Amino acid sequence: MSTVGNTPRWLAVAALAKIKNGAYSNLQLNQLINDHQMDRRDINLLTNMVYGVIQHRLTLEYWLTPFVRHPHQIDPWVRELLLSALYQWQYLDKIPQRAVFNETIEIAKVKGHPGIRRFVTGVLHQMDRSGLPSFDAIKNPDERLSVTYSMPIWLIQELRRQLGAEKMERILSSLNQPAKQALRVNPALSTVEDVTTALINDGLTITPSEISPLGLIATDGQAINTEAMRYGMFTVQDESAQLVVPALNPQPNDRVLDACAAPGGKTTQIAASLDAEQGGTVVALDIHANKVKLIGQNAARMHVADRVEATELDARKVETQFNAESFDRILVDAPCSGLGLMRRKPEIRYEKQLQDSLNLQRIQLAILTAVAPTLKKGGIMTYSTCTILQQENQDVITKFLADHPDFELQTTPTERDLKTDRTEKTLSIYPDDYLSDGFFIACLRKK
Known part of the structure; x- marks a missing residue:
């Protein structure tokens, strides 16, 4: 077989066909990167192509439509091949058009039959001759x-x-701008300065986050593949997500409930601010056994396992295992539509409908209502989501407070005094504010 079978373009087409069929983009990419020996440049091109085609799919399909007479008759992989050629041609200015077209035709030849090669060649040349349709x-x-x-x-x-x-x-x-590679330093084990030095020594470029004191932005390499990551000096976490635990403000001797904890990013962040000798613990719940195991593994890697109790339990049934007023603080990082993560997980935009947010609102309210009695008087409950729709954010808080007069809304604090000019007490971070994920954080105090 031709060497074309291991190129980033070939692998991108294979990944895109599987993602269109329901596979997760991040898992699919990680698997391909692990299964194939690729240098950094090839990994970057593969990642760029997969996320780029998904991100711009509606645009690319609009451009392709006039050139494909019978769209339902072409194989899914051929469609992804043409879309990926269009993406490279229109969005990747460092790759010459000739190289894009030549390799696309070569992939069609090796992966398909002569008829597919002729079809792909014809479509590409027709697009080049006629030009692409205008949005106007x-x-x-x-x-x-x-x-x-x-x-x-x-x-x-x-x-x-x-x-x-x-x-x-x-x-x-x-x-549609690329997602940043954001890291959170683990203060239980290291400092911002030490992690910065370690990663620079590994060839990465590191800049401090403008919104999170423990945040770093990495470029020019994969931070996940470093010794510092394996040792637990930091974890990969978006800058917006890093704001949730400081808003909860756990104290060293607190007993904290993390009601929807997997995979454990915020659990380990809570645990890092607790002191096991003073009785500080975080009870981390998840509904799935395999995810509870994942929380445990993350806690061990981040050297905070002595403060984490990972427990398999649906947060809506918390009263079956915990008494009233068991916790000093509660985090409800609720299951949500994830629309704030579209830069990182671009396929979300095509999978969700407004009705999904309304269905999730019922679950979010049920979790808040179930865990509320287990919070001590004077305790803080922080509610967060990674979505940008008010149905899952402000509306949930408004409805909860209407049914729970023993709670009051407090202003969500941030260490860097973000958005101090806002009129509402909750904090909404939109994807354009700091080019981080969209997030919502509300802090409720039990009177």
Whole structure:
């Protein structure tokens, strides 16, 4: 077989076909990177192509449509091959068009039969001759925005309704920029200075986060493959997600409940601020046994296992195992639609509907209602999501407080005094604010 079978372009097409069939982009990519010996440049190209095609899928499909007469008759992998060629041609300016077309045709030849090779060659040459269709031809303004930013129309309309047209378009534009490689230093084991030095020595470029004191941004390499990562000096965690635990503000001798804890990023962050000798513990719940095991593994890697009790339990049934007023603080990092993560997990945008947020709202309220009695009087309960829709954010808090007059909303604190001009007490971080994930954090005190 031709050597084309191990190139980033070949692997990208294979990954895209599986992701379109329901596989997760991040897991699919990790598996390919682990299974194939690739240098850093090839890993970067593979990652860029897979995320790029998913991110811009609606745009790429709009461009491809006029050149494919019978779209349902072509194999899924051939469609992904053409979309990935379009993506490279239009978005990757360092790769010459000739190289893109030649390798695309070569992949069609090796992976398919002569008819597929002729078809792919014909489509590419026709696109080159005719030029791609303009967005200006789309008369409906929402449809035009949808194709321009590759976002579903329902989400465009909902964000406009909630945040206004200008903010909506800033968010859409920011979500197609590449995600940052954000790290959180583990203060139980190391310091920002030591981790920075260790990673620079491994050839990475490191800059401090502007929004989280323990945050670092890594470029020019994979931080996950370093000794410092294996030893637990830091973990991979988005800057926005790093704000949740400081808002909860656990004290060294607190007993804390992390109600929806897997895979344990925030659990280990809570645990790092506790002192096991003073009785500080975090009870970390998850509904699935394999995820409880994952929490335990993360706690061990981050050297905080002596402060973590990983427990298999549905947070909605917390009263079956814990008495009233058992905890000083409670974190509900609730299951959500994940729409704040679209830069990192671009396929989310095509999988969700508004109804999903409304269904999740019921689960989010049920969890808050179930865990509330286990919080001590004067204790803090922090609610967070990684979504940007008010149905799962402000609306949940408003409904919870209406049914629980023994709780009051407090202003969400941040160590860097973020968004001090905001009028609401909750904190909403949108993807365009700091180019981090979209997040929502609310702090509730039990009177």
